[in-house]
Amino acid sequence: MRTRRMIHVAVTAAAAGSLLVACSGAGGSANSGGGSESINVLMVGNPQMEDIAKLTKNTFTKDTGIKVNFTILPENELRDKVTQDVATQAGQYDVATIGAYEVPIWEKNGWLHELSSYADEDASFDKADLLKPMVTSLSGSDGKLYALPFYGESSMLMYNKDVMEAKGITVPERPTWQQIADIAAKVDGAEPGMRGICLRGLAGWGELGASLTTVVNTFGGTWFTKDWKAQVNTPEFKKATNFYVDLVREHGEAGAAQAGFTECLNAMSQKKVAMWYDATSAAGSLEDPSSSKIAGHVGYAYAPTVETKSSGWLWSWAWALPKTTKKADAASKFMLWASSKEYEKLVGEELGWSRVPAGKRASTYELPEYQKAAASFGDITLKSIEQADPANPGVQPRPTVGVQYVAIPEFQDLGTKVTQEISAAIAGKTSVDKALEDGQKLAEDVAKNYQ
Template sequence: MARWQAVTPRLAVAVTVIALSATGCAGWGGGVGGGGKGSINVLMVNNPQMVDLQRLTAANFTRQTGITVNFTVLPENDVRDKISQEFSSQAGQYDVASLSNFEIPIYARSKWIAPLDAYIKADPQFDQDDILKPMTQSLTADDGKIYGEPFYGESSFLMYRKDVLASKGITMPDRPTWQQVADIAARVDNAQPGMRGICLRGQPGWGQVFAPLTTVVNTFGGTWFSKDWTPKVNAREFKEATRFYVDLVRAHGEAGASQSGFTECLNNTVQGNTAMWYDATSAAGSLEAADSPVKGKMGYVAAPVVKTPSSGWLYAWSWSIEQASRKKDDAWKFISWASSKQYEELVGSQLGWSKVPAGKRASTYSNPEYLTEAGAFAQPTRQAIESADPRNPGVQPRPAIGIQFVDIPEFTDLATQVSLDVSSAIAGRMSVDAALDHGQALAGDVAERYQAREKKK
């Protein structure tokens, strides 16, 4: 969730889940399923790992299978809109699309995507058991069937400058509490010229400030909604968590925090302007890149907690098959290749192990070639993902799956609206209480719809 949040990723706009007419005509020979005989159409986001996949497909997957893959590659916001239009209308122009673990359970309930269980069972070489369990859980719908396979995944953890903490005689706990983090932030503030104690996202957006902040709410004992859809945005625990977060970033966070997202915090960390950063595990690859000024200086520990045993989020760009596709068999062949161990090895051998789309398979984290490149952060990343519990991330039952989000279509708009007020609180323009009291009213409108549906059952 770095650039869908940035997301990471990878964090983005509201998913429109209303039925719309297809706006495009079938291409590449046309017909339902598109692409003509012996080809499939894939609609995907334009992040670097996906672009690498596009470059490698013809010489490897097509040569092995004879299946031509026609890619439509779009920026994240554009691709989400196009996928929602295409899949809600079930026009069948595309066979496969890149979806996240936010959309997949929603699309599965709407019967816009096909279950993959029969293909998984018939393809033991794919090795579903090697997929990290939280990833499988997050891509499994309420009916118990799997509707997506991850291309790469991430959780969140705390990144910190080992040398800076050492200069102050501070040892970072392996599993810090948020209070310990706040205490350390105060001690390392201005440890070097222009360095702040911590960087935390404050930029408005459901996938910006509320990606990390919702994990803080969870571990403080809060939740957006209780099991019966009672809104809890202005409950004591939600307010305590938000007040803690706002106070911490205002006291010891980066300049311009109310407009800082993933990218800004990444730049601050690389440039030596912050001693700690809580964010996506995927960020570590940039921090440990060959040209990074902080390569070898960073430490990585579990997401800070208060009342829960873990608090890292969970995000995955994944592959799903449109229900209307008439080429599901070929679509699965593509998915099983793109999410396979063999594809990771191909990327490692041809493009370098730092470019492997990791975060989804246990075997990645025992591969010595990968560990040579990613040894500084590989095990903390795996531990963060394996500790994530998308169905039980807090201290009370939830009405929907999700850690850093509530998996309902309305959440994107709700959280984005509330985030505007939280960002204002970070900027000092309003109080946390006022921000969350307004959020409670907005959440109440959403809750009424779901409570009404429950009564009709």
Template sequence: MSRTRIRAITSGAAAALLAAALTGCAGWGGGGGGSDDANSIDVLMVNNPQMIDLQRLTADNFTARTGIRVNFTVLPENDVRDKISQEFSSQAGQYDVASLSNFEIPIYAKSEWIAPLDPYVAADAAFDQADILPPMTESLTAEDGKLYGEPFYGESSFLMYRKDVLDAQGVEMPAKPTWQQVAAIAAQVDGKQPGMAGICLRGQPGWGQIFAPLTTVVNTFGGTWFDIDWNAKVDAPEFKQATQFYVDLVRAHGEVGAPQAGFTECLNNLMQGNVAMWYDATSAAGSLEAADSPVKGKIGYAAAPVEKTASSGWLYAWSWSIQQASEKKDNAWKFISWASGREYEELVGAQLGWSRVPAGKRASTYDNPDYLKEASAFAAPTEQAISSADPRNPGVQPRPAIGIQFVDIPEFTDLGTQVSQYVSSAIAGQMTVDEALERGQPLADDVAERYRSRENG
């Protein structure tokens, strides 16, 4: 019996699940895609700042060199995920390339919505796939062993802390702390400066909010959402212990308004001096070390805290994939090779500044003296966090699906969000952790039963 045993879901079912889970408010973007011009491609992408930089740089650089015109459709995250799901499930070929995360790519690959990239990688030595950080390549590789995405930028997670605040209390942060050590430090520094809590941890409901950090805590405490045989483990002792620890820590020494705090709120809390520590995405470091940041130079960075595992950082990447129905795959690959290439990073560094480089994907980035000069405080911890992430083995037991801070199945978006609402309520003191997870267990078991039925069918 293979370790990863999810059977491919039908395209229609995947489309419905993803559309239902990932829809959002109406956004902005450009045109419809599907140009008849053989020398143009259509790209559907998220409106993150790094993508907007790419859009601005494409015509004068990529198009000028290759003659390939790129038509961009740019939308906010929820909207772009919804539109990509609809477009790629229909296989109409309206868009050649889309920005997908390492959550969607293995799912889309199973449904044969996206094309394998291995032939292009093999023929394009200049792209240098070996330079892509191995966990990124692993997370974008499907069950069939083929590569379906190339990362544009990536992140893991680590612990950020105020060096001056810890120093004032005579506290030394270990380079690789345990969660018990972090809890002890949070207690020691809590309230030592007026209005400053010990730590910020996300409490806002959402599969990509509270359960991004919390699932990594579950992993390292020995828990899992599902075991290898698709048995739900949400109310198992290890899952309960991890969740109880997290809830107790944020209730005792966490930020004000924790049940509503997500990434943005915690970032603001650390920058404004409201908390002494924060466990979250490595991508936050760029804001903390920006020229106008009030905490620039005051932040230390340590590995994601652990308990039973050697590492626990998550893994996330906005990446490029080619629609299977595209008739312009060769030109689509040329764009991807450029946008995810070393040359593009150097272009951004030279024209826009090294702090805007879409990092977190290539080993060479962390050897580049120009980048290191700008990102010296956090470059090495970020690279180490990403390199030590193991998307196929993030805990102490085999898993039925790839993923560190998520379970890579379409149903997880809805499941994680529903259970997160109960855990957030526990942080708010409205129910106990046991009650929260006892409500979550049957929801997880409903999902698990679908996969057990498919395997036994």
């Protein structure tokens, strides 16, 4: 699995000679001139990104002459790096992976190129095929796309079917969190070294903060009321957080305070945990027999709930084009290819259909090959994405959109600082009450900017 240091993957042109990219905007030819152009791409270190780093040289670069230099970082490091580069207009990267949280904020700041014109001029891209939730979440105030989805996701529960069968347990398709806690207790230690459940404990607004906020929502809590009153120390927020921390401390993975998406994926795929609540996009990796010991033996259920009908988040890792790039034409060609039907087919044929970066196109779910590979998780994934409601994810009105985040610039810092304290509570270094009291003060300071 990935380490916590930067991983550089340089993808060079497969053919030498006379390939030059025209930099005249959308539709420019990549095969006119004598030489080659390179672009720098910064992306999060998830399996789908590692796949494209492996596939680009002998396909995209071979066909276009555009060399792609990838920098792959763990999620927290990626968020820091991309924010620093784009916000300061450093211009080190021509393409970066961002998501629904950043797009509306960065578009308003004038940091991103709009991408609708590129997508519209490429008939083979078929923009109309993109799932509506993805388009909505990645569009700016003018209705234009400011990022192209690489893959989309919600969140769901994944579990070891063999363990459940051995214990005589039936996991409900739409479980409550209490049901999951009860099951976690029963399957903890079901096999040597196996824990009951994996939940993110790694600090970060997009790590622990993402999964925990969905739990807060369905327990009846929220970060802020509609009129910007901070709610971090309210009974509902405390109840949800205590439930989460107690569950992971009692029946969660070893080293939970340092476990994010990557560590939980490893724990689940290596049969070190019996259940895992996280991104629907993880299913493709779990079903890949080349890397997962549990492939073919995973069950899937909707995100657990308490007071809401659904609780899954909504996210897309998407390609963005910073305004600072001087290689917009070459960069846009890469992004259109990376989010295309053609690329999905390439992944399916070269690496296996379960590994297709899905969750963004309606046509993906109509492919017979993908339907077969995703038979156990495809329907739940698509429905979870469609059922997620960023405008109304809880039991009360919200001041902004966002299921697992608050769509304001300050949330990146606020969410990270609060989850650092909650992660410390998971590690036994502080209490949940102390963490949330400190978090309330931070949230109140943020709220003053909007009241």
